[in-house]
Amino acid sequence: MTVSLRERRRQQTARDIQLATLELAVEQGLENVTTEEIAAAAGISTRTFFNYYVNKESAAIGAPPAFGEADKTALREGRGALRDDLKRFLDKHIKILADDDNIVRMVGTVLRSNEKARGILDGFLMMERETLTECLAGRVADVQTAAALASMCTDSIGRAIFLWETGDAATLSAALDIVWAGTLHAAGLMVVPSD
Amino acid sequence: MTVSLRERRRQQTARDIQLATLELAVEQGLENVTTEEIAAAAGISTRTFFNYYVNKESAAIGAPPAFGEADKTALREGRGALRDDLKRFLDKHIKILADDDNIVRMVGTVLRSNEKARGILDGFLMMERETLTECLAGRVADVQTAAALASMCTDSIGRAIFLWETGDAATLSAALDIVWAGTLHAAGLMVVPSD
DNA sequence: CAAAACCTTGCACAGTCTGCAATGTTTACG
DNA sequence: CGTAAACATTGCAGACTGTGCAAGGTTTTG
Numbered sequence: 001m002t003v004s005l006r007e008r009r010r011q012q013t014a015r016d017i018q019l020a021t022l023e024l025a026v027e028q029g030l031e032n033v034t035t036e037e038i039a040a041a042a043g044i045s046t047r048t049f050f051n052y053y054v055n056k057e058s059a060a061i062g063a064p065p066a067f068g069e070a071d072k073t074a075l076r077e078g079r080g081a082l083r084d085d086l087k088r089f090l091d092k093h094i095k096i097l098a099d100d101d102n103i104v105r106m107v108g109t110v111l112r113s114n115e116k117a118r119g120i121l122d123g124f125l126m127m128e129r130e131t132l133t134e135c136l137a138g139r140v141a142d143v144q145t146a147a148a149l150a151s152m153c154t155d156s157i158g159r160a161i162f163l164w165e166t167g168d169a170a171t172l173s174a175a176l177d178i179v180w181a182g183t184l185h186a187a188g189l190m191v192v193p194s195d
Numbered sequence: 196m197t198v199s200l201r202e203r204r205r206q207q208t209a210r211d212i213q214l215a216t217l218e219l220a221v222e223q224g225l226e227n228v229t230t231e232e233i234a235a236a237a238g239i240s241t242r243t244f245f246n247y248y249v250n251k252e253s254a255a256i257g258a259p260p261a262f263g264e265a266d267k268t269a270l271r272e273g274r275g276a277l278r279d280d281l282k283r284f285l286d287k288h289i290k291i292l293a294d295d296d297n298i299v300r301m302v303g304t305v306l307r308s309n310e311k312a313r314g315i316l317d318g319f320l321m322m323e324r325e326t327l328t329e330c331l332a333g334r335v336a337d338v339q340t341a342a343a344l345a346s347m348c349t350d351s352i353g354r355a356i357f358l359w360e361t362g363d364a365a366t367l368s369a370a371l372d373i374v375w376a377g378t379l380h381a382a383g384l385m386v387v388p389s390d
Numbered sequence: 391c392a393a394a395a396c397c398t399t400g401c402a403c404a405g406t407c408t409g410c411a412a413t414g415t416t417t418a419c420g
Numbered sequence: 421c422g423t424a425a426a427c428a429t430t431g432c433a434g435a436c437t438g439t440g441c442a443a444g445g446t447t448t449t450g
Contacts, residue, residue, distance in 0.1 A: 146381075
Protein backbone atom coordinates (compact mmCIF):
# COMPACT_ATOMS: atom_id res chain seq x y z
CA MET A 1 0.00 0.00 0.00
CA THR A 2 1.12 3.50 -0.77
CA VAL A 3 -0.37 5.13 2.31
CA SER A 4 0.20 4.06 5.89
CA LEU A 5 -2.53 3.93 8.49
CA ARG A 6 -1.13 7.08 9.97
CA GLU A 7 -1.21 8.87 6.65
CA ARG A 8 -4.75 7.80 5.94
CA ARG A 9 -5.91 8.96 9.34
CA ARG A 10 -4.20 12.25 8.86
CA GLN A 11 -5.96 12.78 5.53
CA GLN A 12 -9.25 11.80 7.07
CA THR A 13 -8.89 14.14 10.03
CA ALA A 14 -7.84 16.98 7.74
CA ARG A 15 -10.94 16.41 5.67
CA ASP A 16 -13.17 16.11 8.73
CA ILE A 17 -11.89 19.44 9.94
CA GLN A 18 -12.46 21.03 6.55
CA LEU A 19 -16.02 19.77 6.33
CA ALA A 20 -16.79 20.84 9.89
CA THR A 21 -15.38 24.26 9.12
CA LEU A 22 -17.31 24.66 5.88
CA GLU A 23 -20.61 23.53 7.34
CA LEU A 24 -20.35 25.91 10.27
CA ALA A 25 -19.16 28.67 7.96
CA VAL A 26 -22.06 28.27 5.54
CA GLU A 27 -24.48 28.41 8.46
CA GLN A 28 -23.07 31.31 10.40
CA GLY A 29 -20.38 32.90 8.28
CA LEU A 30 -16.77 31.98 8.93
CA GLU A 31 -16.03 35.13 10.94
CA ASN A 32 -18.70 34.13 13.46
CA VAL A 33 -17.28 30.66 13.97
CA THR A 34 -14.51 30.14 16.53
CA THR A 35 -11.74 27.61 16.19
CA GLU A 36 -13.09 26.12 19.39
CA GLU A 37 -16.45 25.36 17.77
CA ILE A 38 -14.76 23.87 14.74
CA ALA A 39 -12.53 21.68 16.88
CA ALA A 40 -15.52 20.49 18.89
CA ALA A 41 -17.48 19.73 15.71
CA ALA A 42 -14.53 17.78 14.33
CA GLY A 43 -13.99 15.94 17.60
CA ILE A 44 -10.51 17.21 18.36
CA SER A 45 -8.92 19.74 20.66
CA THR A 46 -8.30 23.32 19.66
CA ARG A 47 -4.59 22.68 19.81
CA THR A 48 -4.88 19.79 17.39
CA PHE A 49 -6.85 21.96 15.00
CA PHE A 50 -3.80 24.16 14.71
CA ASN A 51 -1.63 21.14 14.04
CA TYR A 52 -3.60 20.64 10.84
CA TYR A 53 -4.26 24.16 9.66
CA VAL A 54 -2.65 27.45 10.58
CA ASN A 55 -6.03 29.17 10.74
CA LYS A 56 -9.70 28.60 10.05
CA GLU A 57 -9.53 30.13 6.59
CA SER A 58 -6.98 27.55 5.53
CA ALA A 59 -9.17 24.86 7.05
CA ALA A 60 -12.09 26.06 4.93
CA ILE A 61 -10.04 25.98 1.75
CA GLY A 62 -8.27 22.72 2.51
CA ALA A 63 -6.05 21.40 -0.28
CA PRO A 64 -7.57 22.42 -3.61
CA PRO A 65 -6.78 20.09 -6.51
CA ALA A 66 -3.70 21.15 -8.42
CA PHE A 67 -3.38 20.81 -12.18
CA GLY A 68 -2.61 17.20 -13.03
CA GLU A 69 0.94 16.29 -13.99
CA ALA A 70 -0.22 14.28 -16.98
CA ASP A 71 -2.42 17.15 -18.18
CA LYS A 72 0.45 19.59 -17.87
CA THR A 73 2.70 17.31 -19.89
CA ALA A 74 0.01 16.95 -22.53
CA LEU A 75 -0.22 20.70 -22.73
CA ARG A 76 3.53 21.18 -22.93
CA GLU A 77 3.92 18.66 -25.67
CA GLY A 78 0.64 19.18 -27.46
CA ARG A 79 0.71 19.64 -31.21
CA GLY A 80 -2.84 20.76 -31.83
CA ALA A 81 -4.08 24.32 -32.01
CA LEU A 82 -3.07 26.03 -28.78
CA ARG A 83 -6.55 27.18 -27.94
CA ASP A 84 -7.91 23.66 -28.32
CA ASP A 85 -5.16 22.19 -26.17
CA LEU A 86 -5.88 24.79 -23.53
CA LYS A 87 -9.58 24.06 -23.58
CA ARG A 88 -8.92 20.36 -23.21
CA PHE A 89 -6.60 21.10 -20.32
CA LEU A 90 -9.22 23.21 -18.55
CA ASP A 91 -11.94 20.66 -19.21
CA LYS A 92 -9.86 18.04 -17.45
CA HIS A 93 -9.34 20.28 -14.49
CA ILE A 94 -12.93 21.37 -14.15
CA LYS A 95 -13.96 17.73 -14.09
CA ILE A 96 -11.71 17.17 -11.11
CA LEU A 97 -13.34 20.12 -9.40
CA ALA A 98 -16.76 18.74 -10.26
CA ASP A 99 -15.94 15.58 -8.30
CA ASP A 100 -16.14 17.65 -5.15
CA ASP A 101 -18.62 20.21 -6.28
CA ASN A 102 -20.29 20.38 -2.88
CA ILE A 103 -17.01 21.56 -1.40
CA VAL A 104 -16.45 23.96 -4.27
CA ARG A 105 -19.81 25.53 -3.58
CA MET A 106 -19.18 25.93 0.14
CA VAL A 107 -15.71 27.31 -0.42
CA GLY A 108 -17.23 29.77 -2.87
CA THR A 109 -19.62 30.96 -0.20
CA VAL A 110 -16.77 31.53 2.22
CA LEU A 111 -14.67 33.33 -0.37
CA ARG A 112 -17.43 35.78 -1.07
CA SER A 113 -17.21 37.30 2.38
CA ASN A 114 -13.79 36.41 3.74
CA GLU A 115 -10.76 38.38 2.62
CA LYS A 116 -8.22 36.23 4.35
CA ALA A 117 -9.56 33.12 2.67
CA ARG A 118 -9.38 34.86 -0.70
CA GLY A 119 -5.77 35.72 -0.07
CA ILE A 120 -4.91 32.15 0.77
CA LEU A 121 -6.58 30.79 -2.33
CA ASP A 122 -5.00 33.55 -4.36
CA GLY A 123 -1.58 32.41 -3.23
CA PHE A 124 -2.37 28.90 -4.37
CA LEU A 125 -3.67 30.09 -7.72
CA MET A 126 -0.61 32.25 -8.18
CA MET A 127 1.58 29.19 -7.95
CA GLU A 128 -0.62 27.21 -10.29
CA ARG A 129 -0.53 30.05 -12.77
CA GLU A 130 3.22 30.08 -12.48
CA THR A 131 3.54 26.38 -13.34
CA LEU A 132 1.11 26.87 -16.18
CA THR A 133 3.21 29.73 -17.51
CA GLU A 134 6.21 27.43 -17.50
CA CYS A 135 4.29 24.77 -19.39
CA LEU A 136 3.38 27.30 -22.03
CA ALA A 137 6.74 29.00 -22.18
CA GLY A 138 8.07 26.26 -24.43
CA ARG A 139 5.27 26.69 -26.92
CA VAL A 140 5.05 30.43 -27.21
CA ALA A 141 8.63 31.64 -26.63
CA ASP A 142 7.69 35.00 -25.12
CA VAL A 143 7.22 34.84 -21.35
CA GLN A 144 4.70 37.67 -21.27
CA THR A 145 2.57 35.85 -23.81
CA ALA A 146 2.72 32.67 -21.77
CA ALA A 147 1.81 34.58 -18.64
CA ALA A 148 -1.15 36.22 -20.38
CA LEU A 149 -2.41 32.84 -21.55
CA ALA A 150 -1.99 31.34 -18.09
CA SER A 151 -3.98 34.19 -16.59
CA MET A 152 -6.74 33.70 -19.12
CA CYS A 153 -6.92 30.06 -18.07
CA THR A 154 -7.11 30.54 -14.32
CA ASP A 155 -9.48 33.48 -14.76
CA SER A 156 -11.74 31.36 -16.94
CA ILE A 157 -11.93 28.69 -14.30
CA GLY A 158 -12.72 31.28 -11.68
CA ARG A 159 -15.49 32.81 -13.73
CA ALA A 160 -16.85 29.37 -14.58
CA ILE A 161 -17.13 28.50 -10.91
CA PHE A 162 -18.85 31.79 -10.25
CA LEU A 163 -21.30 31.27 -13.11
CA TRP A 164 -22.12 27.80 -11.87
CA GLU A 165 -22.49 28.92 -8.26
CA THR A 166 -24.97 31.63 -9.18
CA GLY A 167 -27.09 29.04 -10.93
CA ASP A 168 -26.58 30.40 -14.42
CA ALA A 169 -25.09 27.14 -15.59
CA ALA A 170 -26.21 23.63 -14.74
CA THR A 171 -22.77 22.08 -14.43
CA LEU A 172 -19.23 23.28 -14.01
CA SER A 173 -18.35 21.95 -17.45
CA ALA A 174 -21.24 23.81 -19.05
CA ALA A 175 -20.20 26.95 -17.21
CA LEU A 176 -16.67 26.61 -18.54
CA ASP A 177 -17.98 26.31 -22.09
CA ILE A 178 -19.90 29.55 -21.73
CA VAL A 179 -17.01 31.38 -20.13
CA TRP A 180 -14.54 30.04 -22.68
CA ALA A 181 -16.67 31.28 -25.55
CA GLY A 182 -16.54 34.73 -23.97
CA THR A 183 -12.77 34.48 -23.60
CA LEU A 184 -12.32 33.55 -27.25
CA HIS A 185 -14.63 36.31 -28.34
CA ALA A 186 -12.71 38.79 -26.20
CA ALA A 187 -9.47 37.60 -27.78
CA GLY A 188 -10.98 38.20 -31.19
CA LEU A 189 -11.87 41.76 -30.25
CA MET A 190 -8.34 42.39 -29.08
CA VAL A 191 -6.92 41.28 -32.39
CA VAL A 192 -9.25 42.70 -34.99
CA PRO A 193 -9.06 46.47 -34.83
CA SER A 194 -12.81 46.91 -34.90
CA ASP A 195 -15.47 47.49 -32.31
CA MET B 196 -12.81 74.56 0.35
CA THR B 197 -14.06 71.06 -0.23
CA VAL B 198 -12.35 69.43 2.74
CA SER B 199 -12.66 70.52 6.33
CA LEU B 200 -9.76 70.66 8.73
CA ARG B 201 -11.02 67.49 10.32
CA GLU B 202 -11.16 65.71 7.00
CA ARG B 203 -7.69 66.83 6.02
CA ARG B 204 -6.27 65.68 9.33
CA ARG B 205 -7.96 62.36 8.97
CA GLN B 206 -6.45 61.83 5.53
CA GLN B 207 -3.06 62.87 6.84
CA THR B 208 -3.20 60.51 9.82
CA ALA B 209 -4.39 57.66 7.60
CA ARG B 210 -1.44 58.25 5.33
CA ASP B 211 0.99 58.58 8.21
CA ILE B 212 -0.18 55.24 9.51
CA GLN B 213 0.16 53.64 6.10
CA LEU B 214 3.69 54.92 5.63
CA ALA B 215 4.70 53.86 9.14
CA THR B 216 3.26 50.43 8.45
CA LEU B 217 4.98 50.03 5.10
CA GLU B 218 8.35 51.19 6.32
CA LEU B 219 8.31 48.81 9.25
CA ALA B 220 6.99 46.04 7.03
CA VAL B 221 9.71 46.46 4.42
CA GLU B 222 12.35 46.35 7.17
CA GLN B 223 11.09 43.43 9.20
CA GLY B 224 8.25 41.81 7.30
CA LEU B 225 4.69 42.72 8.19
CA GLU B 226 4.12 39.58 10.24
CA ASN B 227 6.95 40.58 12.58
CA VAL B 228 5.55 44.05 13.17
CA THR B 229 2.98 44.55 15.92
CA THR B 230 0.16 47.06 15.78
CA GLU B 231 1.72 48.54 18.87
CA GLU B 232 4.93 49.32 17.01
CA ILE B 233 3.05 50.80 14.12
CA ALA B 234 0.96 52.97 16.39
CA ALA B 235 4.07 54.17 18.21
CA ALA B 236 5.79 54.96 14.89
CA ALA B 237 2.75 56.89 13.72
CA GLY B 238 2.45 58.74 17.03
CA ILE B 239 -0.96 57.43 18.03
CA SER B 240 -2.38 54.90 20.44
CA THR B 241 -3.05 51.31 19.47
CA ARG B 242 -6.74 51.93 19.88
CA THR B 243 -6.64 54.83 17.46
CA PHE B 244 -4.82 52.69 14.93
CA PHE B 245 -7.89 50.46 14.85
CA ASN B 246 -10.12 53.48 14.34
CA TYR B 247 -8.38 54.00 11.02
CA TYR B 248 -7.78 50.48 9.77
CA VAL B 249 -9.32 47.19 10.79
CA ASN B 250 -5.92 45.47 10.71
CA LYS B 251 -2.32 46.05 9.78
CA GLU B 252 -2.72 44.53 6.34
CA SER B 253 -5.35 47.12 5.45
CA ALA B 254 -3.07 49.80 6.83
CA ALA B 255 -0.30 48.62 4.52
CA ILE B 256 -2.55 48.70 1.48
CA GLY B 257 -4.28 51.94 2.35
CA ALA B 258 -6.67 53.25 -0.28
CA PRO B 259 -5.37 52.24 -3.70
CA PRO B 260 -6.35 54.57 -6.55
CA ALA B 261 -9.56 53.50 -8.26
CA PHE B 262 -10.13 53.83 -11.99
CA GLY B 263 -10.94 57.46 -12.80
CA GLU B 264 -14.56 58.35 -13.51
CA ALA B 265 -13.60 60.34 -16.59
CA ASP B 266 -11.50 57.48 -17.92
CA LYS B 267 -14.33 55.04 -17.42
CA THR B 268 -16.71 57.30 -19.28
CA ALA B 269 -14.19 57.67 -22.09
CA LEU B 270 -13.98 53.90 -22.30
CA ARG B 271 -17.73 53.42 -22.24
CA GLU B 272 -18.32 55.94 -24.97
CA GLY B 273 -15.13 55.42 -26.95
CA ARG B 274 -15.45 54.96 -30.68
CA GLY B 275 -11.95 53.84 -31.54
CA ALA B 276 -10.74 50.26 -31.81
CA LEU B 277 -11.54 48.57 -28.52
CA ARG B 278 -8.01 47.43 -27.90
CA ASP B 279 -6.68 50.95 -28.39
CA ASP B 280 -9.27 52.41 -26.06
CA LEU B 281 -8.37 49.81 -23.48
CA LYS B 282 -4.69 50.54 -23.77
CA ARG B 283 -5.32 54.26 -23.36
CA PHE B 284 -7.44 53.51 -20.31
CA LEU B 285 -4.72 51.41 -18.74
CA ASP B 286 -2.05 53.96 -19.59
CA LYS B 287 -4.01 56.59 -17.69
CA HIS B 288 -4.35 54.35 -14.70
CA ILE B 289 -0.73 53.26 -14.59
CA LYS B 290 0.30 56.92 -14.62
CA ILE B 291 -1.75 57.48 -11.50
CA LEU B 292 -0.01 54.54 -9.89
CA ALA B 293 3.34 55.93 -10.98
CA ASP B 294 2.64 59.08 -8.98
CA ASP B 295 3.05 57.03 -5.83
CA ASP B 296 5.46 54.48 -7.13
CA ASN B 297 7.34 54.32 -3.85
CA ILE B 298 4.18 53.13 -2.15
CA VAL B 299 3.43 50.72 -4.98
CA ARG B 300 6.84 49.18 -4.51
CA MET B 301 6.46 48.78 -0.75
CA VAL B 302 2.97 47.38 -1.06
CA GLY B 303 4.31 44.92 -3.61
CA THR B 304 6.89 43.73 -1.11
CA VAL B 305 4.22 43.16 1.49
CA LEU B 306 1.94 41.35 -0.95
CA ARG B 307 4.66 38.90 -1.83
CA SER B 308 4.69 37.39 1.63
CA ASN B 309 1.35 38.26 3.22
CA GLU B 310 -1.74 36.29 2.30
CA LYS B 311 -4.16 38.42 4.19
CA ALA B 312 -2.96 41.54 2.43
CA ARG B 313 -3.35 39.80 -0.92
CA GLY B 314 -6.91 38.94 -0.05
CA ILE B 315 -7.72 42.51 0.85
CA LEU B 316 -6.25 43.86 -2.37
CA ASP B 317 -7.96 41.11 -4.29
CA GLY B 318 -11.31 42.23 -2.93
CA PHE B 319 -10.60 45.74 -4.11
CA LEU B 320 -9.52 44.56 -7.55
CA MET B 321 -12.60 42.39 -7.79
CA MET B 322 -14.79 45.45 -7.42
CA GLU B 323 -12.74 47.42 -9.90
CA ARG B 324 -12.99 44.58 -12.38
CA GLU B 325 -16.72 44.55 -11.83
CA THR B 326 -17.10 48.24 -12.67
CA LEU B 327 -14.85 47.76 -15.68
CA THR B 328 -17.04 44.89 -16.85
CA GLU B 329 -20.04 47.19 -16.64
CA CYS B 330 -18.25 49.85 -18.65
CA LEU B 331 -17.51 47.32 -21.36
CA ALA B 332 -20.88 45.61 -21.28
CA GLY B 333 -22.38 48.35 -23.44
CA ARG B 334 -19.74 47.94 -26.12
CA VAL B 335 -19.55 44.18 -26.41
CA ALA B 336 -23.05 42.99 -25.56
CA ASP B 337 -22.02 39.63 -24.13
CA VAL B 338 -21.31 39.78 -20.39
CA GLN B 339 -18.77 36.96 -20.49
CA THR B 340 -16.83 38.77 -23.16
CA ALA B 341 -16.85 41.95 -21.13
CA ALA B 342 -15.72 40.04 -18.05
CA ALA B 343 -12.89 38.41 -19.98
CA LEU B 344 -11.71 41.78 -21.25
CA ALA B 345 -11.90 43.29 -17.77
CA SER B 346 -9.81 40.44 -16.40
CA MET B 347 -7.21 40.93 -19.11
CA CYS B 348 -6.97 44.57 -18.09
CA THR B 349 -6.54 44.09 -14.37
CA ASP B 350 -4.20 41.17 -14.95
CA SER B 351 -2.09 43.27 -17.28
CA ILE B 352 -1.73 45.96 -14.66
CA GLY B 353 -0.77 43.37 -12.09
CA ARG B 354 1.85 41.83 -14.33
CA ALA B 355 3.16 45.27 -15.27
CA ILE B 356 3.67 46.15 -11.63
CA PHE B 357 5.44 42.86 -11.09
CA LEU B 358 7.70 43.40 -14.09
CA TRP B 359 8.60 46.86 -12.92
CA GLU B 360 9.21 45.75 -9.35
CA THR B 361 11.63 43.05 -10.40
CA GLY B 362 13.64 45.63 -12.32
CA ASP B 363 12.88 44.25 -15.76
CA ALA B 364 11.31 47.51 -16.84
CA ALA B 365 12.49 51.02 -16.07
CA THR B 366 9.08 52.57 -15.54
CA LEU B 367 5.57 51.36 -14.88
CA SER B 368 4.46 52.68 -18.27
CA ALA B 369 7.24 50.83 -20.04
CA ALA B 370 6.33 47.67 -18.14
CA LEU B 371 2.72 48.01 -19.22
CA ASP B 372 3.79 48.32 -22.85
CA ILE B 373 5.73 45.08 -22.61
CA VAL B 374 2.95 43.25 -20.82
CA TRP B 375 0.33 44.56 -23.18
CA ALA B 376 2.26 43.32 -26.19
CA GLY B 377 2.22 39.88 -24.61
CA THR B 378 -1.49 40.13 -23.98
CA LEU B 379 -2.19 41.06 -27.59
CA HIS B 380 0.05 38.29 -28.83
CA ALA B 381 -1.75 35.81 -26.57
CA ALA B 382 -5.08 37.00 -27.92
CA GLY B 383 -3.81 36.39 -31.43
CA LEU B 384 -2.85 32.82 -30.54
CA MET B 385 -6.30 32.20 -29.14
CA VAL B 386 -7.93 33.29 -32.35
CA VAL B 387 -5.78 31.89 -35.10
CA PRO B 388 -5.96 28.10 -34.94
CA SER B 389 -2.21 27.67 -35.23
CA ASP B 390 0.63 27.11 -32.82
C1' DC C 391 9.92 -6.03 21.42
C1' DA C 392 12.40 -1.57 21.78
C1' DA C 393 13.53 2.73 19.80
C1' DA C 394 12.24 6.21 16.71
C1' DA C 395 8.78 8.82 14.76
C1' DC C 396 4.63 10.87 15.08
C1' DC C 397 0.24 12.35 17.19
C1' DT C 398 -2.85 14.61 20.66
C1' DT C 399 -3.51 17.54 24.28
C1' DG C 400 -3.11 21.15 28.06
C1' DC C 401 -1.06 25.23 29.45
C1' DA C 402 1.08 29.63 29.25
C1' DC C 403 1.65 33.58 26.70
C1' DA C 404 1.97 37.15 23.05
C1' DG C 405 -0.79 39.35 19.82
C1' DT C 406 -5.31 40.93 17.42
C1' DC C 407 -9.51 43.37 17.55
C1' DT C 408 -14.04 45.15 19.61
C1' DG C 409 -17.24 47.51 22.79
C1' DC C 410 -17.69 50.93 26.05
C1' DA C 411 -17.06 55.08 28.55
C1' DA C 412 -14.39 59.29 29.55
C1' DT C 413 -12.43 63.26 27.81
C1' DG C 414 -11.05 66.59 24.43
C1' DT C 415 -11.50 69.08 19.72
C1' DT C 416 -13.99 70.81 15.63
C1' DT C 417 -18.02 72.27 13.40
C1' DA C 418 -22.48 74.28 12.77
C1' DC C 419 -25.51 77.65 13.73
C1' DG C 420 -28.67 80.60 16.43
C1' DC D 421 -19.50 84.66 19.88
C1' DG D 422 -20.79 80.72 22.34
C1' DT D 423 -23.02 76.44 22.83
C1' DA D 424 -24.66 71.93 21.36
C1' DA D 425 -23.82 68.27 18.24
C1' DA D 426 -20.53 65.64 15.90
C1' DC D 427 -16.39 63.55 15.84
C1' DA D 428 -11.58 62.10 17.50
C1' DT D 429 -8.43 60.00 20.93
C1' DT D 430 -7.52 57.07 24.46
C1' DG D 431 -7.55 53.36 28.23
C1' DC D 432 -9.41 49.34 29.76
C1' DA D 433 -11.67 44.89 29.84
C1' DG D 434 -12.37 40.88 27.41
C1' DA D 435 -13.04 37.44 23.57
C1' DC D 436 -10.42 35.20 20.10
C1' DT D 437 -6.18 33.73 17.41
C1' DG D 438 -1.98 31.30 17.07
C1' DT D 439 2.71 29.35 18.89
C1' DG D 440 6.17 27.04 21.91
C1' DC D 441 6.80 23.60 25.03
C1' DA D 442 6.39 19.40 27.52
C1' DA D 443 3.81 15.25 28.87
C1' DG D 444 1.82 11.13 27.53
C1' DG D 445 -0.10 7.98 23.94
C1' DT D 446 0.07 5.32 19.30
C1' DT D 447 2.24 3.66 15.04
C1' DT D 448 6.15 2.32 12.50
C1' DT D 449 10.46 0.18 11.79
C1' DG D 450 13.84 -3.20 12.07
